[in-house]
Amino acid sequence: MTKIRVTSDFVTGGALVLAGFAMYLGARGFSAPPTMSYGAGFFPKIVAGGMAISGLLIVLADLRGRLSKRVTFDARGAGRVALLVAMIAAYALALNPLGFHLATVCLLFTVTRFYGGGWISAGVLSVAATLLLHFVFYSVMRVSLPWGVMLPFAW
Template structure:
């Protein structure tokens, strides 16, 4: 069974434009930089503006094009896209409960397994390493507070663990 989708470029353009507007609005609460320097909202807004501009260009080209693009989307193709989206939403929603480290390790492990990497003796060390590097870059270098697990606060044990390693 397949679904016929018409005007897919126009739909994608409108969705990307909505995402760009959402990023711009969400970044409105970010602080400005010291002494008039670009603050933390600068780069998200710059990327959102670029996405908005390119989506408007694509939308105009799509409207000017008289030929209607048609795509047939099969059920398994929809499932292949929906499962990672559901996993991503679950990761974001459950992050306050599990915290950044544990949530990211589990999320990356599940996504790698779903993508075909079934050797856990390889994927788990990779996901733990990536999560630790991301944690230290955001917390120590960029000074961005990350959610801590309310059940098991792993990050409080990290400096002691790193001293042992």
């Protein structure tokens, strides 16, 4: 009897394909502002397509590399991917009540620590990336971001 081994590459690639597909479906409903020829869903659709294609390439490379090998299930790798997906789901749920800024800082800090980053680097990265994302989405692309509890400090 041959055991089927699900590698972390296969799980990660599959998760990227599914996340990209779900992200694309979610972005389809974003409407274009009256003054712009492309809508708020334009950039998320590009990212979603890149995620799905990257995931598919990871899965195909994994399958090609192990066609004749014995396979076993890697529960630790699958658990790490499931935890990352849970963090992103928690981010989606916290986005409106907390607001973009707090939810993004929390997510990026947690993910950086989860993958082994230090306390200082996680803090600096999460704050800097949140400010950069705010500038790109809010100022450049004119996407309205939820302010949540930060509404009194909105600019």
